[in-house]
Each structure stands twice: as structure tokens, then as C-alpha cells.
Amino acid sequence: MVWLVLLFLAPGGQPACAEGGKGSPRIPESGATIDSFVPRGYQIEQKEEVDLDGDGLRDAALLIVPDCEAKRDGSPLEQEQRFADGRMLVIVFRKVGGGYRLSVSKEVRSDVGNHGDHFGGMKVHGRTLSFGGGSFSCAGQVGGDSSFQYRYQDRDWILIGRTEETWHRSTECDGGQFHANRDFCPELKLGRSEICVGLTLSVNYITSMQELKWSIESAADSADDKERTIVIRKKFARERLKRLVDDTLEF
Numbered sequence: 001m002v003w004l005v006l007l008f009l010a011p012g013g014q015p016a017c018a019e020g021g022k023g024s025p026r027i028p029e030s031g032a033t034i035d036s037f038v039p040r041g042y043q044i045e046q047k048e049e050v051d052l053d054g055d056g057l058r059d060a061a062l063l064i065v066p067d068c069e070a071k072r073d074g075s076p077l078e079q080e081q082r083f084a085d086g087r088m089l090v091i092v093f094r095k096v097g098g099g100y101r102l103s104v105s106k107e108v109r110s111d112v113g114n115h116g117d118h119f120g121g122m123k124v125h126g127r128t129l130s131f132g133g134g135s136f137s138c139a140g141q142v143g144g145d146s147s148f149q150y151r152y153q154d155r156d157w158i159l160i161g162r163t164e165e166t167w168h169r170s171t172e173c174d175g176g177q178f179h180a181n182r183d184f185c186p187e188l189k190l191g192r193s194e195i196c197v198g199l200t201l202s203v204n205y206i207t208s209m210q211e212l213k214w215s216i217e218s219a220a221d222s223a224d225d226k227e228r229t230i231v232i233r234k235k236f237a238r239e240r241l242k243r244l245v246d247d248t249l250e251f
Contacts, residue, residue, distance in 0.1 A: 133251030138173035157244035167198035
């Protein structure tokens with residue numbers, strides 16, 4: 001499929017709404033206002049203003065996307081894909097004397113399916129930024145999502161944790177080809193009438209601890225059957241902490 005080229009250009013001569021987000025815009029190293037870090041041809045999709053580096057000043061974390069709203073060519077799905085292809089994370093720190101300096105800028109990659117953009121947005125927990133997203137099918141009965149948590153420490157943005165969740169509560173959409181016990185929880189010994197329907201993995205890279213939580217249901221079709229969970233926590237070998245600049249934000 002060939003995308004129509006927009007008339008306005010982002011800095012560097014690249015179309016802001018070009019296919020695949022080709023040619024990331026240049027973000028300035030400093031600016032008087034937060035808007036100084038939004039290139040021509042882009043708009044702010046989400047803005048969170050909070051102290052992120054612990055100096056008592058309000059910083060800003062931005063998600064910016066190509067300013068494609070004025071263009072009505074193509075389907076709504078195609079327009080949404082243009083946003084997804086060009087989305088960027090921009091984090092700026094407030095300076096004591098006024099103005100802001102760039103901390104990091106990063107592409108955020110995601111697909112757009114029948115149910116919309118797989119990217120679920122950005123959340124702030126204290127001084128931690130979390131990015132999540134996922135997809136589902138079969139009216140939500142089958143799917144998965146993930147989230148990644150980053151914190152500014154030791155003068156760098158570090159991946160401190162991640163969560164991955166998958167679930168498969170119906171075989172109506174796959175002809176019964178899914179084997180829940182084998183695919184979700186081969187480590188567990190379940191009752192003959194029990195099946196795994198979901199798994200949540202939580203990883204803390206600071207403590208080197210991971211938690212696996214399985215959701216177990218009875219295979220029998222009974223309204224009295226209740227879901228139960230099995231939780232296993234275990235240490236893993238300490239790894240070198242991953243930097244945001246070296247990581248890939250992809251959903």
C-alpha cells in the first residue's frame with residue numbers, strides 16, 4: 001500500500017506523516033518552554049508534568065505524534081497507523097535558571113489492528129514512567145499485553161521492571177487447537193478437570209525477583225466453579241540493568 005505524501009514536512013525534510021515513521025524529527029537539546037521540543041509537523045498526544053529527576057522541579061514526559069488530523073485521505077485505520085508510525089517519547093528536565101533541557105528522545109513503535117492501536121499509553125507512578133500495550137481477539141477472550149517501567153537513576157533512564165500477561169479463555173476462535181496446560185503451565189500439576197487460562201509474569205530488575213501467577217479454572221461447565229491462582233516467586237541471576245536509550249519500545 002502506498003501512503004499519500006503530506007504537504008508539510010518535519011525538520012530534516014522528512015514528511016511528518018510518512019509511511020513507517022521514516023526519518024525521526026530532530027529534537028533540540030534545550031528550550032525555553034515544553035512546546036520548544038515539539039517539532040513542526042508534530043503535536044502532543046500526551047503530556048505528564050512531574051518531578052522525574054528528584055530535584056524538586058516539575059519536568060515533563062511527552063508523547064508526540066505527527067500532526068495528521070488535517071489530512072482526511074485514507075481510512076481511519078490508515079490515519080491511526082500514521083500516528084503509531086511516527087510516535088516518539090520526549091523527556092525534558094526543568095533547569096534551575098528556567099527553561100528545559102532534553103533528557104532523552106525515543107521512538108515508540110506499535111501496530112494498529114482491527115481493535116485500534118496496540119500501544120496503551122504512558123503512566124506515571126511517582127518518578128517511574130510506565131509504557132504498556134497489547135492486543136486481543138475472540139471478543140477479548142484471547143490476548144496479551146505488556147508494560148515496561150523506567151526510572152531515572154544514576155543520571156540515566158533504566159529499565160527497572162516489566163509485566164507480561166497472556167490469557168486464553170476460549171477455544172471457539174481457534175478450533176480447539178490451543179492446549180492450555182501445555183502452553184501456559186507445563187510446570188504445574190493440575191487436577192484432571194483443571195486448565196490454565198492465564199499467566200502473568202512480573203519481573204523486578206532491581207531486586208532480581210520474578211513472580212509467575214497462573215489463573216486456573218475447571219474445564220467443567222459449571223457456574224459453581226471458581227477460578228484459583230497459583231503463584232511462584234523466585235530469584236534470577238542478576239543482570240546488567242538496561243538503559244532506555246539502548247532499549248526498544250515496541251508494542
